[in-house]
Amino acid sequence: MNFTVAIDGPAAAGKGTLARALAAHFGFAYLDTGLLYRAVGAGVLAGGTPIAVARALDPADLENDALRTQAVADAASQVAVIPEVRAALVAFQRDFARRDGGVVLDGRDIGTVICPDAAVKLFVTASPDVRAERRYLELVARGITADRTAILAEVLARDARDQDRATAPLVAAADATLIDTSDLSAEAAARQAIAVVETRRL
Numbered sequence: 001m002n003f004t005v006a007i008d009g010p011a012a013a014g015k016g017t018l019a020r021a022l023a024a025h026f027g028f029a030y031l032d033t034g035l036l037y038r039a040v041g042a043g044v045l046a047g048g049t050p051i052a053v054a055r056a057l058d059p060a061d062l063e064n065d066a067l068r069t070q071a072v073a074d075a076a077s078q079v080a081v082i083p084e085v086r087a088a089l090v091a092f093q094r095d096f097a098r099r100d101g102g103v104v105l106d107g108r109d110i111g112t113v114i115c116p117d118a119a120v121k122l123f124v125t126a127s128p129d130v131r132a133e134r135r136y137l138e139l140v141a142r143g144i145t146a147d148r149t150a151i152l153a154e155v156l157a158r159d160a161r162d163q164d165r166a167t168a169p170l171v172a173a174a175d176a177t178l179i180d181t182s183d184l185s186a187e188a189a190a191r192q193a194i195a196v197v198e199t200r201r202l
């Protein structure tokens with residue numbers, strides 16, 4: 001038996017935090033699909049061509065701290081507009097989603113394109129100011145000098161690119177449950193999501 005939870009939303013909305021909380025609570029497997037696009041972005045920054053890098057992607061390359069930088073996030077959102085790059089990453093995501101047991105995937109197009117039949121779809125969002133502040137605090141905590149205004153601009157540019165692209169744009173699925181984490185702690189957001197999953201598991 002398979003049970004898929006699809007989580008989508010803009011940058012730093014709290015998708016990964018929520019996905020990890022659900023995975024821990026229910027014992028589900030978790031895939032952060034943003035890492036696939038980040039790995040392609042990093043490959044392009046290293047001199048590769050987007051489609052070739054995407055087609056040669058090795059899942060072992062995903063466990064890499066170097067993928068967490070703003071530069072890689074920006075490169076990821078640039079390669080993510082290329083239909084052939086997205087197509088090259090579909091099979092890996094769908095294979096993961098089809099595993100036996102519970103799975104959680106988070107990204108931008110999980111509930112709309114990758115897993116349109118997911119048992120649970122969550123669209124996680126928060127105001128741009130809150131999201132930029134969260135990214136700022138993350139960078140500071142990692143000892144990286146950061147500029148709030150530049151981070152907000154980067155987050156807004158990436159949101160616009162994700163929402164406006166022709167292939168698999170960032171949009172809430174019609175049957176997604178909206179969770180706005182602007183005024184929610186990670187724990188409060190997790191409680192809401194757990195409650196949604198529980199109603200679908202009966």
Ligand code: CDP
Pocket residue numbers: 009010011012013014015016017018134135138181184185186187189
């Ligand atoms: O995966 P996504 O980019 O959507 O966001 P995240 O990495 O889960 O969360 C970004 C940051 O916001 C992390 O540092 C979380 O600890 C923090 N966060 C928060 O302060 N409140 C929440 N309700 C969710 C996340």
Ligand code: CDP
Pocket residue numbers: 010011012013033034035037038073076077078080106107108109110158162
């Ligand atoms: O952590 P954060 O939400 O900032 O970004 P991410 O989830 O790691 O995704 C990085 C970029 O990859 C996004 O801005 C999207 O352009 C792209 N992406 C996508 O197009 N589709 C997905 N399913 C996941 C990520």
